[in-house]
Amino acid sequence: MLQPQQGKILTVFSPKGGVGTTTIASNLALALRIKKHKVLLIDANNQFGTVTLFFSVRPRNSIIDLISRIDELDAEILKEVITIHEASGLEILAAPPRPEMADQVNGEGFGKLLTYLRRYYNYIIVDTPAYLDETTLTAIEKADINVLLSSLEIPSLRNVNAFSLLYQALGYNPRKIVFVLNHYDRKAGISLERISESLNMEIFMALPLDDKLVLRDAVKRGVPVMVDNQSHLFSKNIYVLSTKIQEKITQMEEVVV
Ligand SMILES: Nc1ncnc2c1ncn2[C@@H]1O[C@H](COP(=O)(O)OP(=O)(O)OP(=O)(O)O)[C@@H](O)[C@H]1O
């Protein structure tokens, strides 16, 4: 078992839906898994989680089965609840099976769960919905890194700006944010510099628009692109993103020491 507190929490969040949060969380988790880390992907979309669909796995149990026993968790219970994606060895904590069960996952329970799970994993990746419910706020608060996503669309960029102001107002560490643009298309005619300037945020990485619909097809098949198409440009970019995030975590730790 790892030492207490060793695992890193990476939350992936976009304040606008449909921007690619689940795609990026899933493939980022896989990139870290390919590097032989012990990785857990948590579906924190408590009402309408889709992670098990992306991996075409049948969930064993769900996050509710951990939250409801939060003060008596042990390795045996985890084993009963966590779903393994056999092709990669990635571990998945599924969202509740029905939307009306979402309110059984509260912020306090979720926070305790993250603290508990850190002992077992090198990385915990949290896929979030596009709104700030208790669970998402807890994930953001407890994360070592928050991957903040936007597309090039104005509503998405505007919401990122609103989120960023709230994040600062809440007093969270701005260094924990890595701002990533998805669906990046050079032909769109907006320069990265302009986006960065207007939001006053450094762009950590821009992930390419997949206009050949390979990513959409991956969802249809339930096989993430990082599993069977590692040479695809998107997979390569996600792999680089995972390395850059790991480097950033190391740098941040050096500063603290
Ligand atoms: N860079 C990209 N280029 C093209 N298509 C993409 C890209 N990233 C994601 N997609 C596609 O966009 C669709 C939505 O992606 P995804 O479900 O990951 O978004 P989301 O932000 O999690 O949505 P939701 O708000 O519903 O949770 C999927 O079909 C996915 O394959």
Ligand SMILES: [Mg+2]
């Ligand atoms: Mg999603």
